[in-house]
Amino acid sequence: MFQNIVDTITGDSCNVNKEMKCVSGECKKIKGTVVLMKKNVLDFNDFPASVLDHLHELFGRGVSLRLISAVNCSDEPEAGENGMRGKVGKPANLEDWITSKAPLTAGDSAFKVTFDWDDEIAVPGAFIIRNNHHSEFYLKTLTLEDVPGQGRIHFVCNSWVYPAKRYKKDRIFFANKTYLPQETPMPMRKYREEELENLRGDGKGELQEWDRVYDYAFYNDLGEPDKGPKYVRPILGGSAEYPYPRRGRTGRAPAKSDLNYESRLPLLMSLNIYVPRDERFGHLKMADFLAYALKSIAQFIKPELEALFDSTPNEFDSIDDVLKLYEGGIELPDGPLLDNIRKNIPLEMLKEIFRTDGERLFKFPVPQVIKESKTAWRTDEEFGREMLAGVNPVIIRCLKEFPPKSKLDSKLYGDQNSKITEGDIKNSLDGLPVDEAIKNNKLYILDHHDTVMPYLRRINATSTKTYATRTLLFLKGDGTLKPIAIELSLPHPEGDQFGAISKVYIPAENGVESSIWQLAKAYVAVIDSGIHQLISHWLHTHAAIEPFVIATNRHLSVLHPIYKLLLPHFRDTMNINAVARQTLINAGGLLEFTVFPAKYAMELTSMAYKSWNFREQALPEDLKKRGMAVEDPNSPHGLRLLVKDYPYAVDGLEIWSSIREWVKDYCSFYYETDDMVTKDPELQSWWKELREVGHGDKKNEPWWPKMRTREELIQSCTIIIWVASALHAAINFGQYPYGGYLPNRPSISRRFMPEKGTLEYEELKTNPDKAFFKTVSAQLQTVVGISLIEILSRHSSDEVYLGQRDTPEWTTDDKPLEAFKEFGKRLEKIEERIIEMNRDKELKNRVGPVMMPYTLLFPSSDVGLTGRGIPNSVSI
Known part of the structure; x- marks a missing residue:
């Protein structure tokens, strides 16, 4: 299966070719196309700006590329010991901006590049790029045409390239090949190893936006002791008392009043919290709106509304009062309050996220749970x-x-x-x-x-x-x-x-x-709403997945098949988690304000993590553990559900089995034997660090797979993909459809059950709705809470769903591509079956009294608030 690119290469030596480089005095030229996106296109405030601005700055010596041979080693001194490093060609600069290339995504630019061909390069396996321009750009692809003996060679880059002065090592990108470490051509191995070393960093200093370092830290940035005791929270992770998954390290300075805590960014800089640059949200509007909207709620809307509700009645008195949120909206009076919101939040975002013209703020879409009936x-x-x-x-x-x-x-x-x-x-x-x-x-x-x-x-x-x-x-x-x-x-x-x-x-x-x-x-x-948000949602998907993102980038090369398998399922996760630490789950943040445990919210998730078990994140294991299914070899998926009409489990098992079949096909192509799993050094170091560091507080648990067999690899990757995609979708995108209507899923209760003989009990008898609303979330918490879950329930316009890839040429191996295509077809059939089941009147739990079909595990979706769709990753 693993045939080297050139038959003469064994992977154990370099074939240094000293043949003539030019024929008849003329050097052969290799033409290529570079697709990139300029920084100014990505800036939120500059989004309408023309992509044509300043493109000429990249011409000439602005950006240069050098090809690296995959088959011939360099004889230069910098090649290192034994010269085991691929030959590097001469620099080639970006040339003409290509106006005719199609199709290009909006904002992309294509440039020509021409290399002087060197026969000693033979087969380009990578290239070095140097950015001498003053600003960073997003490099998408390089495509070489008519390479001698090879034809077309494609490089998938999808990475930010900063000015060269920002890097200690040159930026390198590899051709779109897939290799296990031991199968990597010898001239490429050193480059492969060094790239992983760069991504691991040295564990020192504050990380800057151009750093590409994936490293671990405890959750010691949620509290803010410098603001006083009210903002102190336990450090999560690193102790038996408060165990927790690790998050991405930022390296910020410690807090002044307690060196064990990391200092926090001012709220005005909340979107600048460090994550590796390639983990930042994409450029399309909805992705940017997400971050800005969360920041705006925390920074402007919540405090302004607190001021408003301090001076006006703080209760809903009836169901009709709640329905006004969807039928008329809360109209804010003219004055400093509204002026401040208008001044600080872009009008375009006010219109799109909050659907307001600036005159009437907070008119919400009707949640699905009350669309067909207001009382069911x-x-x-x-x-x-x-x-x-x-x-x-x-x-x-x-x-x-x-x-x-x-x-x-x-x-x-x-x-x-x-x-x-x-x-x-x-x-x-x-x-x-x-x-x-x-x-x-x-x-x-x-x-x-x-x-x-x-x-x-x-x-x-x-x-x-x-x-x-x-x-x-x-x-x-x-x-x-x-x-x-x-x-x-x-x-x-x-x-x-x-x-x-x-x-x-x-x-x-x-x-x-x-x-x-x-x-x-x-x-x-109230309790279920809080447990859902804190444990089912945040802990079991967002927090649990982040260590996998970090470990994968630290130990699996972009050339590794498991890296290519898992990469789509990590998109945006570190970014949304970083934004959450800054505005949602921090001391005094939006989550503490809108869920019942208040200041104890994150501490509660640490207690829940004590019983977290990686194996039990597999849907079949979870169902068996909860007694909702029993093993039955004669039943589909080997399980028999005790509640036959359990929509989450019925649809989930279809998705789970489809993911597992895809992962099995994929892994079996690259790993023909268990021995190949055991002898894969990158895979073994990845799994070791994941257990011992990423989920280090769980490192001694006996349930961790040993990663010694193909079956353990297949099961582990299936769990990771399931959690990041389908599980997260099932518990995230129904938040607004079900919880956007406060009475159905209140998140806070403010008084106990009325007792006989009290005024509260008499009020319950005479005006039950008023008593109900005095008990559950107040108006302010409701408005902020609904604003939050509406944002979190939306699909962005650049979302990539299960069974899809944002880069069609993500591998050159035909069998994995064919298996992935079959995976997509299976998902389409699952969609069809879900539609059929939702029409079956015998299956009462699929629609229910509220006439709301169960679509949360419907794989595809449109943009926006749909109550369906399985994105590849924990991206919101």
């Missing part, structure tokens, strides 16, 4: 359905024991077992005894009790007032889940060691009991 969200059937087909369908599990038991340490927390009795639920089991309902897999639970209880006393000391929750559900004959009991628990007032104080609520349809039941469901939604 209140039904118990919809409440249960969203645990299977909503935005957080990854928590529910089959109940195996009754009453449910806690896993919290009883020495610390006393008796935390459930207080739900058989008497509470016996009338809801269709005549079945509890033990028989469990035996027949009829009872399910949404259990957030153990996750929340250790923090609940501290959380409730803030403005939040909430409960640890357990929700029991019964699987009906029509395949839907019926909530039958909700348990709300508080810490014992005399101390944690005395256990929990719990109350159990059961469904009611009339009178004040009905209003109490609706409030009980609201408390469950």
